[in-house]
Amino acid sequence: MKRSLILTLAFVLLSVIALNAETPITKATLINRSVKQFEKAEWNVSIKTIFTNAYLQEEVALDMLLSSPSGKKLVLPCYYEAGESGKTSQWKARFLPQEKGKYSYKFQLSKDGKVIYATKPAAFNAVASKFKGILNTKNDWTFQFDNGEAFRGIGENICWESRDNDDSKYFKALHENPKYNYEYLLPALAQHGGNYFRTWICSWNLPLDWKSGFNNRRYTNSSAYFNPSAISKMDRMVNLSDSLGLYIMLTMGPGSYDAKNGRYATSTAAFFTDAKAKAQYKNRLRFIVARWGYSSAIGAWEFFNEIDNVQFRDKNNPIPAEHIVQWHQEMADYLKAIDPYHHLITTSISHRDLKGLNSIGAIDFNQKHIYKNNHALPTTIVSYASQFKKPYVIGEYGYEYDWSKNFDEFAPEMDSDFKRGLWYGLFSPTPILPLSWWWEYFDNRGTDKYIVHVRTIQDLMMKAGKGSFETFAVKSTNPDVETFSVKCGNDIFVYLYNSKKEAAQTDILLPVQLQGYELVKYTCETGAFDKPVNLNGSLKISAAELNPNADVVYILKKR
Structure with missing residues (x-):
């Protein structure tokens, strides 16, 4: 019980920056009991200052300045939530740590475009989590977390x-x-x-x-x-x-x-x-x-x-x-x-x-x-x-x-x-x-x-393909059947669509012999897979039959 009380008090002391009552930022409190990578950490910040519209940064602005575990310098805009000018107003900082480890930070208040006050440095530790983070560019086919x-x-x-x-x-x-x-x-x-x-x-x-x-x-x-x-x-x-x-x-x-x-x-x-x-x-x-x-x-x-x-x-x-x-x-x-x-x-x-x-x-x-x-x-x-x-x-x-x-x-x-x-x-x-x-x-x-x-x-x-896509050109022997294909890792995916009002039949010509592959047919409309069939190194998939306005996907899967 005594140890639990000591830990609780320690958390409060670490998560609250106690400041002189005469300073414009009177308190900054980390709400989270623990901070995790790729999860929201949130602070309540109390400010006593004069403003007409707290949403206009040219008038008043609160920023959180952070240094990440790898040394990156980050500036996080904070937002006004409630309170009157000249009295204590409530602001918030919402931050997503993209790295695990120790962050140092301080809050900085600006008035009329000039910094007028900054808090003393504080720190928190972000522990690893199962989440993936923010989406970024990767290539034309995929983004990545x-x-x-x-x-x-x-x-x-x-x-x-x-x-x-x-x-x-x-x-x-x-x-x-x-x-x-x-x-x-x-x-x-x-x-x-x-x-x-x-x-x-x-x-x-x-x-x-x-x-x-x-x-x-x-x-x-x-x-x-x-x-x-x-x-x-x-x-x-x-x-x-x-x-x-x-x-x-x-x-x-x-x-x-x-x-x-x-x-x-x-x-x-x-x-x-x-x-x-x-x-x-x-x-x-x-x-x-x-x-x-x-x-x-x-x-x-x-x-x-x-x-x-x-x-x-x-x-x-x-x-x-x-x-x-x-x-x-x-x-x-x-x-x-x-x-x-x-x-x-x-x-x-x-x-x-x-x-x-x-x-x-x-x-x-x-x-x-x-x-x-x-x-x-x-x-x-x-x-x-x-x-x-x-x-x-x-x-x-x-x-x-x-x-x-x-x-x-x-x-x-x-x-x-x-x-x-x-x-x-x-x-x-x-x-x-x-x-x-x-x-x-x-x-x-x-x-x-x-x-x-x-x-x-x-x-x-x-x-x-673990997110990789490569061009893999196949040909249909029936020009009326639309054909698209792509290679992901070792597997090849072929899409066939018959847009006509009558049934169509086509062979699929492969650019190379595929040894050790099996063929699986997927019917798009029903979402059903057929049983796999061995290709035996063939350069051709024979006699795909398509009803009017019907489509299938052939999966050429490496065994």
Whole structure:
């Protein structure tokens, strides 16, 4: 009992920096009883200082300065949580140790852009854990975690929860169904084999920058600079994603730049060039990184959804591309500088490239959206990845983009396009398989359950090659049968798809004789494997038979 009391007192003494009451930082308390690598460590920090808006770093800013076990110098933005100016206000630091071992740190307070106070150094020890860390770039085919394990994303867009008043002509009731929330959609995605999704911050979903006018009863009006109900929902969404092993492409968007939301007001065109507008956006980025940057569930920061559509919002007076590209360059550099974890960064276009946008060094992977042309998915991925020497992702795809149409009139085509986009992506050099749109529609039809069929083969690929993918060219003797192939480790995977309305038959010609291999057929639609058959060094796989609109995967597995 005495020893336990001594240990408890020792923990309190180590985790609380007791400071002179006259200093602006009056207390800094480590909440965790132990700190683990790749898990959140959190501090409560008490500050007594004067401010008008604690979210504006040019007025007041709290940073945590850390030295990692390997000697890296890190700067972690901290965020204001509650309290009045001139009285004791509460701030927080959320940190994810990416190394195990001893960290030293101190807190530093700035006013009007100048450092006015720093605490005495303190330390904590991060012990090893089973978690993997933050996603980083690796190659065109995969990302990798801090621990070196390869990752490939598969999932769909879940860009918002149901709205109160949806504008769909035929599916209004479906889209307004309150069951379509993160608590339903994210577990369903994980259950179906997904590990990645894309979601938006906007006026009706996670509306951090809006005081009212949400078109979504999940959020409440507030005069706060960042909406508390949106913050709370974001906390829940990030925590839920983390618990399910899901990774988020967080589309941050421009936020509000409207005076009614307490923002510096500007036009859409001036948003990209006005110094005050850019400073406002940087404060927004700082808060997002400070509050949620610790989470390994953040798979990527995405600046804009379809920036080319923003550019041409006024068709008669488009925003100059160079203004948008320069803004992205500045914001990507800034985000890299304030994010100590260096989460991946991206942005997206609909279909019109902006000169220079794909070449920004601090943007880790490029992205566009493709509708009504799923055959363009593989060629687009290969072309852009090769041209710009960085991974390429299809952030949205679908058979139809026009929400005024009745999808039920061509539902089989919608379903087929959903499935084909995943398979095309699986056999293309992209670290995130194409992400489908229309999540409510595909949930209602049960189409999204199909994701697990593709995930099954993806898992076999990742296991066989430990994340490595190589080109392995095979040929089909029937030009009407689409053929894709890849080698992972010693195993070879061949995808065949018959898009015709009549049955097709083909032989598969191999470039070399394969000694010691067996052949396993996987029927994509059913998810069933046939019994293995020995190849006996053959250069040909004979007589693959495919029904109309049917596909199979042949796995040539080294015995």
